[in-house]
Amino acid sequence: MPKITYVEHGGAEHTVExxxxxxxxxxxxxxxxxxxxxxxxxxxxxxxxxxYVDPAWTGKLPPRDDMEEDMLDFAYEPDPERSRLTCQIKVTPELEGLRVQMPEKQI
Structure with missing residues (x-):
């Protein structure tokens, strides 16, 4: 199972399989x-x-589809390059080491 690191807004990190x-x-x-x-x-x-996907990973993920792009319009402070909805990223072996950071809040 790939290990993914989730970084809370305050900096706490959680690496899980x-x-x-x-x-x-x-x-x-x-x-x-x-x-x-x-x-x-x-x-x-x-x-x-x-x-927010770690900058080293932005080009390694599948592109956002139209539905994800539309929903990101409702996200808190979306970033045009780094913002993703995690429900739209399927876990594959290639995601080993992925790092994502949570925004200050979810809306």
Whole structure:
């Protein structure tokens, strides 16, 4: 299982193993990591699983689709390059070492 590091807004880091085929959001939820609310349960119908992807990873992830782009308009302080919804990132072996940072708050 790939290890993914979730960084809280205050700097606390949580590195956990996330099962292949799940999403980065499910990895946070299932491991009790604070900062990812995931109110819609992964349906890409809210923006409460918003994160900033570490700059080293922005070009390594699949591109955002139109639905994710639309939902990011509702996120707290989205970044045009680094913002992603974790419910839309499927965990693959290539995500070993991924780092994501939570925003100050989810809205």
């Amino acid at each position: 996330v099962p292949l085929g799940s999403t980065v959001m499910e990895g946070a939820r299932d491991n009790g990591i604070p900062g990812i609310d995931a109110d819609c349960g992964g349906a890409c119908a809210c923006s409460t699983c918003h994160v």
